[in-house]
Ligand code: SAH
C-alpha cells in the first residue's frame with residue numbers, strides 16, 4: 190500500500206474517493222494512524238458527500254493538514270446533465286486525460302437503477318454496440334466508477350436528505366466490458382455494497398458481461414454481485430458474428446462458467462439474467478427463440494429481451510412489436526421468466542448502446558461522444 194502514499198512534491202495526490210474500506214485502512218496504517226480513521230473518512234465521502242478534507246472535523250487538525258498534503262477527494266466532472274420527461278436522468282462525464290463516459294439513472298416505482306460505465310470505449314467490438322464501434326480508449330479508475338454513484342446522488346442534493354435512497358440498484362451496463370477492468374470494477378462494486386459507503390445489497394448490484402470466461406471465474410472467488418450474461422444468440426455460429434469474443438469463449442464454456450459463478454454463491458436461490466438484444470431479421474425469429482429455449486433448459490436464468498436501439502453507423506433494425514411479442518411468447522410457453530426492456534429516456538438518447546450523441550454543456554459548447562449502453566429497468570410483460 191505504500192504506493193498509495195504520495196509525497197506532495199513528487200506524486201499526484203491519492204484520490205480517496207476510490208479506496209475500499211480495506212484500502213483506506215491500509216492507507217491510514219501506512220501513515221501511522223489508527224485504522225478507524227478509514228471508517229470516518231468513508232462516511233464523510235460517501236454518506237455526507239464531503240470533498241473538502243479540511244471540513245472533516247472529527248479527524249483532528251494535524252491529521253487533516255497531513256491529508257491535505259497528500260490526498261484529495263476528486264469526483265469526475267459532469268459535462269452535461271439531461272432529464273427525460275419520464276424521469277430518467279443522464280450525465281455525460283469527463284474523465285481525466287479526456288474522454289467521455291455516460292451514466293443514466295432510471296427511476297421505476299420504488300426503485301432507481303443507475304447504469305454505470307466501466308471503460309472509455311470497449312475493445313470487444315460487438316456488431317450491434319456503438320461503444321464497441323468507438324474502440325477502446327482506457328479503463329476507468331475505481332474513483333471514476335464509484336464517482337458516477339457519488340455524482341448521481343450529489344445531483345439530487347440527496348447526501349443528507351434522509352428521504353430514502355436515490356440510487357437503489359446499480360447495473361454495470363454502461364460503456365465498456367467490466368470484466369476487462371477487473372480490479373477497479375471489483376473495488377467500486379465493494380464500495381457500492383459497503384455499509385460505510387452506499388450499502389446497496391449484493392442482489393441489487395449487477396455486473397453484465399459479454400463473456401470474458403477466465404475473469405468471470407475469478408469474480409466468483411471475490412464477489413457475490415448479481416450476474417447478467419449478454420448472450421444475444423442461440424448458437425455459436427451467430428453469436429460469434431455478433432459478439433466476437435465468442436470465438437475465444439464459446440457459449441458452452443460461458444454457460445458453464447456462469448453456472449460455477451451461481452454455485453459459488455452463498456445464496457443458492459440466485460439466477461443469472463440472460464440479456465438478448467433482438468435485432469430484426471438477425472436473431473428475432475421464432476425458430477431462434479425455440480433454439481434459445483432448448484439451449485437454456487438446464488440453466489438457472491431469467492431472460493431479458495432488449496429491442497435493438499439503432500445508431501448512425503449501424504444497418505441493423507429494431508424488430509416490430511409483433512416480432513418481439515412472438516419471440517417472448519415462445520420463451521414464456523417454454524416456462525421461462527421473460528422481461529422486455531422498455532426504452533426509457535428516449536427523448537434524451539439514454540437507451541441501450543445508443544448512438545453517437547451530441548453533448549452540449551452548460552456553456553453551450555458541444556462535442557461528439559458515444560452514448561453508453563444504458564437501460565436497465567425492465568418490465569414484466
Ligand atoms: N460490456 C458489457 C456491459 C455493457 S453493454 C456487456 O456487453 O454485457 C450492456 C448491455 O447493452 C449488453 O447486454 C449489450 O449487449 C446491450 N447493448 C449494447 N448495444 C445495444 C444496442 N444498440 N441496442 C440494445 N442493446 C444494446
Ligand code: SF4
Nearest residue numbers: 311314315318321399
Ligand atoms: Fe463492449 Fe458490451 Fe458493447 Fe460488446 S456490448 S462492445 S462487450 S460494451
